[in-house]
Amino acid sequence: MNARQAALEIVTNVLQNxxxxxxxxxxxxxxxxxxxxxxxxxxxxxxxIENLFRIDYVLNQFITAKRVHSVIxxxxxxxxxxxxxxxxxxxxxxxxxxxxxxxxxxxxxxxxFVNAVLRNLSKNFGKIQYPDRDEDPxxxxxxxxxxxxxxxxxxxxxxxxxxxxxxxxxxxxxSLTCVRLNRLRADHAPEEYLPGLxxxxxxxxxxxxxxxxxxxxxxxxxxxxxxxSQVTVCAAGIDKNNYVLDACAAPGGKSAYAAWFARDxxxxxxxxxxxxxxLMKRTxxxxxxxxxxxxIADASExxxxxxxxxxxxxxxxxxxxxxxxxxxPDIKIFKKKEDIPALAAVQRQILETCALYVKxxxxxxxxxxxxxxxxxEDNIRDFLRRHEExxxxxxxxxxxxxxxxxxxxxxxxxxxxIDSIDGFFMARLRRL
Numbered sequence: 001m002n003a004r005q006a007a008l009e010i011v012t013n014v015l016q017n018x019x020x021x022x023x024x025x026x027x028x029x030x031x032x033x034x035x036x037x038x039x040x041x042x043x044x045x046x047x048x049i050e051n052l053f054r055i056d057y058v059l060n061q062f063i064t065a066k067r068v069h070s071v072i073x074x075x076x077x078x079x080x081x082x083x084x085x086x087x088x089x090x091x092x093x094x095x096x097x098x099x100x101x102x103x104x105x106x107x108x109x110x111x112x113f114v115n116a117v118l119r120n121l122s123k124n125f126g127k128i129q130y131p132d133r134d135e136d137p138x139x140x141x142x143x144x145x146x147x148x149x150x151x152x153x154x155x156x157x158x159x160x161x162x163x164x165x166x167x168x169x170x171x172x173x174x175s176l177t178c179v180r181l182n183r184l185r186a187d188h189a190p191e192e193y194l195p196g197l198x199x200x201x202x203x204x205x206x207x208x209x210x211x212x213x214x215x216x217x218x219x220x221x222x223x224x225x226x227x228x229s230q231v232t233v234c235a236a237g238i239d240k241n242n243y244v245l246d247a248c249a250a251p252g253g254k255s256a257y258a259a260w261f262a263r264d265x266x267x268x269x270x271x272x273x274x275x276x277x278x279l280m281k282r283t284x285x286x287x288x289x290x291x292x293x294x295x296i297a298d299a300s301e302x303x304x305x306x307x308x309x310x311x312x313x314x315x316x317x318x319x320x321x322x323x324x325x326x327x328x329p330d331i332k333i334f335k336k337k338e339d340i341p342a343l344a345a346v347q348r349q350i351l352e353t354c355a356l357y358v359k360x361x362x363x364x365x366x367x368x369x370x371x372x373x374x375x376x377e378d379n380i381r382d383f384l385r386r387h388e389e390x391x392x393x394x395x396x397x398x399x400x401x402x403x404x405x406x407x408x409x410x411x412x413x414x415x416x417x418i419d420s421i422d423g424f425f426m427a428r429l430r431r432l
Contacts, residue, residue: 003037003044004078004097005104010045012074014330021049021330029209038209046174048081050329053146055080058128062120065113072110075101079118083125091122137161141168146329150337151322158373167371170326170417176204177211178421179222180230180253183260184288186221197420198400199234201257202227220286225253228323228369228414228422232316233257235412235426236365237398240264242311247299247354248272252280254314259289265311267292270299300349306357312365315354317347319368319375323423326416344374351383355390358431363393367426371415376425380411384429393430 001009010024025045029038048055055077068076079098082089095118102111131139141152145168155164181189181201189203196202203222208214216222233254238244238261246255249269259267269284269292271277277296284292297303299315320343325332351366358364368375384390392410399407403419406412411427 003033003041004101006033006037006041007044007048007078008071008074008101008105010041011048011078012071014045014049015052015074015333016070018334021046022328035209044078044081044086046329047085048077049333050171051081051085051146052077052329052333054143055084055146057130057143058084058121059117061128062117062124069107069110071105072102072107072114075105075114076117079114080121083118083122095119095122141165145169147325147332148335148337151332151335154337154372166417167415172326172416172420174327175206177208178225178227179203179205179211179217180225180257182221182223182256182287184263185219186216189222190216196227196230198403199227199230200400202230218286220288223253223256223283223287225257226422228419228424229253230257231400231403231414231421232365232367232424232426233261233314234400235367235395235398235428236261236312236314236363237428238262238312243309244268245306245310245313245354245357246270247313247315247350248317249294250276250280252283254316255280255292256284256287256289258312258314259284259287259292262312263291265291268310269294270297272296272298300346300353302353302356308357308359308362310357310362311359312363313354313358314365314367315350316367316369317350319343319347319370320372322370322372323414323416323425324369327422340372340374344379347375347379348382351379355383355387355429355431360431362431364390364429364431365426366429367424369422369424371413371423371425376413376427377411380427380429389432390429391432393428395426395428398428 006028010028013019013024014021025042059076059080075098079094082094098118099111099115102114131143133140138149138152141147142149147168155167193203193205211217211224238258240263242262242265244258244262244267246269249255250271255267255269274296277294281294320335321331355364395407395410395412396404414424416423
């Protein structure tokens with residue numbers, strides 16, 4: 001298998017089986033690849049999925065056939081992606097290697113078709129027609145930034161055209177991987193790590209291809225955790241003697257960080273799925289978070305023994321993950337508008353249940369990795385209308401750096417294009 005065959009396998013599994021792009025990349029790249037090949041395969045698969053609607057739109061201007069075999073269509077997508085977005089790949093290589101892919105994929109009779117479509121595309125870049133932005137901004141954003149129409153409409157409605165375009169066009173620096181320094185095992189990071197934007201424990205590693213090959217990771221001195229996720233734990237204001245519940249805990253990053261803050265207290269981690277709980281157990285052991293225990297249960301189902309038992313409850317609820325689209329582009333392909341109400345209902349139920357576990361005077365920290373108002377501000381305002389025993393609690397004292405100025409009462413919405421980290425929402429509520 002060569003690099004383009006590997007990218008084809010990844011893209012095919014994502015599109016046909018709705019597999020997670022990052023997991024497919026990890027699986028395919030687990031053995032036998034050079035660093036250069038890993039970077040090329042990852043970039044080609046990610047760029048193809050990220051720009052899928054745009055690539056298909058362009059290809060359809062050069063395809064006359066009514067139907068195209070799915071394997072051939074994915075080969076054309078990879079070829080068009082290289083022609084449109086990879087300046088370092090010669091046109092001849094993009095076309096010829098795509099033809100070879102068709103032959104190796106058992107579609108030898110269609111290699112002439114692949115060759116004709118891609119050569120025609122390569123000779124007619126200047127004739128590609130995109131929707132007119134002024135006449136139909138929704139259609140333009142949908143095609144040019146490869147976002148589903150319903151999300152383009154929602155972003156324009158909630159944030160206006162200018163900010164919507166900034167949100168959809170943002171890609172970040174994909175050469176950087178965010179890690180957290182685990183102060184349970186280390187007191188400083190290697191000098192080559194870049195400091196975080198906000199959190200003192202956040203660092204960035206440039207050009208990392210396999211974190212489990214880094215000694216600091218195996219020794220538990222660092223762990224993969226986005227900086228927005230770290231900010232969320234900081235926002236809870238956990239004291240060293242606190243009794244903490246992490247209600248939707250996997251993969252365990254927040255639980256492990258909470259264990260550092262509550263190092264003389266205890267963290268209870270709740271996870272619905274047994275296999276994810278097992279992965280979390282190994283993570284917590286690697287990081288030396290001994291003051292933790294894991295329970296396998298549904299966070300929306302009430303447990304009487306936990307009534308008013310916790311100083312801090314973290315409710316990082318399942319969500320639409322719209323704040324991660326800039327680095328997880330497969331999400332935007334499969335997410336549907338009708339998914340949101342059902343998610344919001346689950347979130348409200350978890351919030352209701354978690355509220356019962358907070359001690360008087362304690363803190364409930366609600367968070368998501370989305371920028372959807374129905375899942376964020378609307379849920380919190382609905383909750384506060386029905387619960388006079390809770391009130392918004394100021395976030396500023398617990399936030400790092402310039403984020404202190406970004407809060408609205410007890411809530412904060414982070415945006416990738418503004419803050420250069422994941423789009424997280426958090427609300428800090430105090431039980432009176």
